Amino acid sequence: MNAFLLTLALLFITQTLAYQRNVPTMPDNIAGGRTARLGEFPHYVGFVKPDGSKLYCGGGLINKNWILTAAHCIKETPNQQVFIGKNNWKNKTQGLILKMKRSFYHKNYDPITVINDIGLVELYEDIPEDPAKNIRYMELETTERPLRALVTACGWGLTEKSETEAPDDLRTVDLPIVEGEKCFAHGLFLNETMICIGDGDRKDTCYGDSGGPVVRRSKVNQRWIAVGITSYGGLICGAEGSRGTYTKIKSYLDWLDSLNVTYIKASS
Ligand SMILES: *[C@@H]1O[C@H](CO)[C@@H](O)[C@H](O)[C@H]1NC(C)=O
Numbered sequence: 001m002n003a004f005l006l007t008l009a010l011l012f013i014t015q016t017l018a019y020q021r022n023v024p025t026m027p028d029n030i031a032g033g034r035t036a037r038l039g040e041f042p043h044y045v046g047f048v049k050p051d052g053s054k055l056y057c058g059g060g061l062i063n064k065n066w067i068l069t070a071a072h073c074i075k076e077t078p079n080q081q082v083f084i085g086k087n088n089w090k091n092k093t094q095g096l097i098l099k100m101k102r103s104f105y106h107k108n109y110d111p112i113t114v115i116n117d118i119g120l121v122e123l124y125e126d127i128p129e130d131p132a133k134n135i136r137y138m139e140l141e142t143t144e145r146p147l148r149a150l151v152t153a154c155g156w157g158l159t160e161k162s163e164t165e166a167p168d169d170l171r172t173v174d175l176p177i178v179e180g181e182k183c184f185a186h187g188l189f190l191n192e193t194m195i196c197i198g199d200g201d202r203k204d205t206c207y208g209d210s211g212g213p214v215v216r217r218s219k220v221n222q223r224w225i226a227v228g229i230t231s232y233g234g235l236i237c238g239a240e241g242s243r244g245t246y247t248k249i250k251s252y253l254d255w256l257d258s259l260n261v262t263y264i265k266a267s268s
């Protein structure tokens with residue numbers, strides 16, 4: 001552990017035991033993964049800081065005008081640009097910039113336990129699905145996923161190559177769902193509204209990936225189905241034994257229903 005991370009560790013232990021995987025607090029990206037292909041994750045959106053300098057969170061489009069993300073992504077930087085349909089986030093010819101109408105997060109979100117780390121962004125304009133622009137809605141998981149089932153995470157967060165510099169190209173990694181105790185043993189609080197993901201084999205999400213959905217592929221229509229939302233993890237992402245804790249989307253379908261936000265239920 002280098003001095004920089006040690007300082008951050010001490011700083012954060014005094015505030016919270018969880019290390020949220022977004023950029024404003026600390027550098028957030030995929031470790032141990034590969035570069036995604038343009039159009040591979042057509043639901044995936046990136047959140048850019050208001051000055052355009054940095055990407056710091058992800059999210060997923062669930063219908064024509066709503067994006068699902070993590071509460072802490074909204075709480076810390078309420079007004080940002082959002083884009084979709086990009087692979088290289090700096091490439092201006094790819095994808096669309098979306099205008100936010102409003103955003104809010106779960107009223108019982110607790111930044112200390114990171115319980116209810118879920119939020120929504122409403123868009124000004126309706127965004128139709130469009131294969132030519134690499135835009136497609138994700139479905140939402142309705143059933144419990146078995147242990148060892150693989151899910152796919154993606155993000156522009158930090159990689160194992162750098163502790164400070166995030167990549168321009170979207171990265172992706174496949175990770176297994178594991179027993180909650182494996183995250184708990186790591187000092188990460190967990191109950192059944194969260195999912196523990198990762199084998200601790202240096203594949204992980206990281207700072208900058210927060211809010212992005214972890215997905216599986218529908219067998220029926222090839223759409224992506226969102227299982228979880230990247231929330232927090234071990235201090236040094238991608239380190240041996242580091243895992244992540246994700247918001248379990250299935251636990252929040254009633255919440256979406258109560259807000260009259262529509263979504264597509266998992267097709268299979
Ligand atoms: C931007 O993306 C387009 C579409 O994928 C590609 O043709 C072009 O080469 C990219 N430009 C740069 C500078 O990478």
Ligand SMILES: *[C@@H]1O[C@H](CO)[C@@H](O)[C@H](O)[C@H]1NC(C)=O
Pocket residue numbers: 113115191192193
């Ligand atoms: C999970 O833990 C939080 C914090 O203790 C609690 O508020 C919530 O009710 C728990 N969820 C369930 C489903 O038990």
Ligand SMILES: *[C@@H]1O[C@H](CO)[C@@H](O)[C@H](O)[C@H]1NC(C)=O
Pocket residue numbers: 258259260
């Ligand atoms: C959702 O729709 C129902 C029925 O139209 C309405 O009674 C309720 O107030 C709405 N809730 C919200 C949060 O808009």
